[in-house]
Amino acid sequence: LPDHMASLVNLKELYIGNNSIEFIPDDICILTELQIVAMTGNKIDSLPVEIANLKRVQQFGLNHNQMDHLPLGMCSMYALELLSLEGNRIPELPPEFSNLKHIKQLELSTNDLQDFPECICVLVQLEYLGMNNNQVDQIPAEISHLRKLRVLLLNGNQFSELPKEICTLRKLERLGLSRNLMTKVAVEVKKLDNLTELNLNHNQFTEFPTQVCYIPNLQLLTFDQSGGPGIEALPDEIAELQHVSELVLDNNNILVLPTAMGSMNNLLHLSVANNQLMFVPESLCELPNLRSLHLPGNQLQRLPNNFSHLAKEVELNLTGNPLTRPPTVVCDGGKVTPIGRYLKKAEQRDELLLQKMVQCVQTSITTKDVYTMVLPKLRLPKDALEVLAGMGRHAPIPDKLRVAMTKWKERQATPAAGVERLIRIFDILDIQDILNKLRTMKIRAQQHRL
Numbered sequence: 001l002p003d004h005m006a007s008l009v010n011l012k013e014l015y016i017g018n019n020s021i022e023f024i025p026d027d028i029c030i031l032t033e034l035q036i037v038a039m040t041g042n043k044i045d046s047l048p049v050e051i052a053n054l055k056r057v058q059q060f061g062l063n064h065n066q067m068d069h070l071p072l073g074m075c076s077m078y079a080l081e082l083l084s085l086e087g088n089r090i091p092e093l094p095p096e097f098s099n100l101k102h103i104k105q106l107e108l109s110t111n112d113l114q115d116f117p118e119c120i121c122v123l124v125q126l127e128y129l130g131m132n133n134n135q136v137d138q139i140p141a142e143i144s145h146l147r148k149l150r151v152l153l154l155n156g157n158q159f160s161e162l163p164k165e166i167c168t169l170r171k172l173e174r175l176g177l178s179r180n181l182m183t184k185v186a187v188e189v190k191k192l193d194n195l196t197e198l199n200l201n202h203n204q205f206t207e208f209p210t211q212v213c214y215i216p217n218l219q220l221l222t223f224d225q226s227g228g229p230g231i232e233a234l235p236d237e238i239a240e241l242q243h244v245s246e247l248v249l250d251n252n253n254i255l256v257l258p259t260a261m262g263s264m265n266n267l268l269h270l271s272v273a274n275n276q277l278m279f280v281p282e283s284l285c286e287l288p289n290l291r292s293l294h295l296p297g298n299q300l301q302r303l304p305n306n307f308s309h310l311a312k313e314v315e316l317n318l319t320g321n322p323l324t325r326p327p328t329v330v331c332d333g334g335k336v337t338p339i340g341r342y343l344k345k346a347e348q349r350d351e352l353l354l355q356k357m358v359q360c361v362q363t364s365i366t367t368k369d370v371y372t373m374v375l376p377k378l379r380l381p382k383d384a385l386e387v388l389a390g391m392g393r394h395a396p397i398p399d400k401l402r403v404a405m406t407k408w409k410e411r412q413a414t415p416a417a418g419v420e421r422l423i424r425i426f427d428i429l430d431i432q433d434i435l436n437k438l439r440t441m442k443i444r445a446q447q448h449r450l
Helices: 003-007 026-030 049-053 072-076 095-099 118-122 141-145 164-168 187-191 210-214 236-240 259-263 282-286 305-309 336-364 368-378 382-390 397-410 415-429 432-449
Strands: 013-015 036-038 059-061 082-084 105-107 128-130 151-153 174-176 197-199 220-222 246-248 269-271 292-294 315-317
Touching: 003 026, 026 049, 049 072, 072 095, 095 118, 118 141, 141 164, 164 187, 187 210, 210 236, 236 259, 259 282, 282 305, 305 336, 336 397, 336 415, 336 432, 368 397, 368 415, 382 397, 415 432
Parallel strands: 013 036, 036 059, 059 082, 082 105, 105 128, 128 151, 151 174, 174 197, 197 220, 220 246, 246 269, 269 292, 292 315
Antiparallel strands: none
């Protein structure tokens, strides 16, 4: 540092970051009017004892240096409100650190902390605490004294579960616990009624922690489990998160999304990338406020017929799926309108094909024996069977079959499902002449579509 700096007795702000400075001279401690000191990105490994003279400093940045201890003199800087020590090698804080009664923001990320410093628990004005990338695995009960804490970042530590001690922080709004070893969450988490952001990425969960679903005001939940075993299912309770606007479930092994998610009316952004999804529930397409839907890298082959109910401006990502309905050439554009147009035409074609197949069955079955074989496989409801019984024993077979097939067709979820179901019925019954006709009709319809 320049020799004449000590003469700047009225200096209030000092910025000397990113200068490869290795040594801080004692003279700097004469500048007692300083309020902001920024020494980030140097090679400093110690500070003069006289640093305690800087009683008016409110913000002190010592990020990304080579400190392996916290100088005791800093514990006498009683006016400190913001202290950032990220990116050093500090293994612990001295008990005297508790003297910093006015501190509101404390950044200790990327150090060598093995234990949570209990001296922090008496800093009752603290609102922000960053301790990412350390080796902490437990939280002391005394953390409950931090009644004003709004942000707690513990990403990249050694926690095996979300500590119940954290659940006493009723003012907490943002909690980061990614890159830990967590497999479960304390049931008391539902007490965090001001929590709006929760990061549980990159842990060791094998089941979704249902307790999270009862955090009353959660708005952002990230649950990307790359690097861990991942989960295979979501509980229906996920729909209890009525205030969630962004939900990230990437890099799991989820097979099915619960139909109940269709009631999450505040959901704006949903990402379920790189899972094992086989289909998209129709209820998801009815979400009124959804603005982005990311489902790349799954096993989707078909999209629901009501996919066009999504808002036209929804940002879509469906890449990396073996889609055939619609084909990838339609879906890769990421636009709802062409996908919806394709599905509408496909449904019309399926409806026409099913009508023709039903007519084929009606004209092909003329004997009572075949009718008697087919009727149980249609699995008609009780009221339909009563209608058939009311037609009498001597009613013509074609009339009975027409009524039976009409009732059966009404019960099919989609025309496409009806086509597959009808072919399966005659395959099971091994009625080859009708089965061959139906298969031929389906093949011709596919050729025409192609």
